[in-house]
Amino acid sequence: MRGIKLDWDAFADGWRAGYKPAMQRVRTGALPWMNIDALHRLILDELLAKFAQGLPEFAGRKVVETDTMDGYKFMLGNGGWVMFRASGTEPVFRCYLEGRTRKELAAFRQAALELVR
16 A cells, blocks of 8 residues: 555554444444444544544654644654545545655554554
């Protein structure tokens, strides 16, 4: 996906982990009935809300700036950035990463997966 090599199975598992708690909220009446696409979008929106609180650091790097223009983009000290956003047309949650070295990108990938689980 856009040149980012992630363990997408692990990423999807992290996203799916929100399904049972969300369904329980529907069953108990805490949420109204909704179709599966709406429920998936709700889970993604909740992940995005988690990011809206801001991150003081990411992968051991200080977050020096946050841009919320098209998702949540966190600019990191010493270069590099990470961005999380939900698709506006399909129930997909995307993560974009930029680093200076392969080692840095590997650390960013791992931190991103841990954040969304």
